[in-house]
Amino acid sequence: MKNIYDLHDVWGLLFVFSIENVHDVAREEIITSKNVNDDEELGQLFDLLVRPEFLFHSPKEQVLLINTLNYFLESGDSFDRVFLNLDTYFDDDVNDRRRFMRVLLTSLIRYQTESQKSDR
Secondary structure: OOOOOOOOHHHHHHHHHHHOOOHHHHHHHHHHHHHOOOOHHHHHHHHHHHHHHHOOOOHHHHHHHHHHHHHHHHHHOHHHHHHHOOOOOOOOOOOOOHHHHHHHHHHHHOOOOOOOOHHH
8 A cells, every 4th residue: 555645744743833833932932032944943943842742643653754754855845835824933934945844854753763762
């Protein structure tokens, strides 16, 4: 059976940045304190807010999220559909959505690897 990848899964992971998410002043301050167009600061933001959400998923779901991101990056997707329906607390627009997703993918792979090592 062929895998069917859905960008909605990625959108769900990024919902932590949405203004529609539960009101949390501390989270909002973290989000607005980071430059989402700087890879290092973006990685820090992912570490703080995405990592716990990602690790909440089962190992199978984690693999699916990683494979979904990888699939859409390899296919040249612009990720416009993800950001179109995601109103965020980011102070700036994401200038390069594919770069944003590459940083996210690298972070997710690292979280998964760290999680697997700690389970041993």
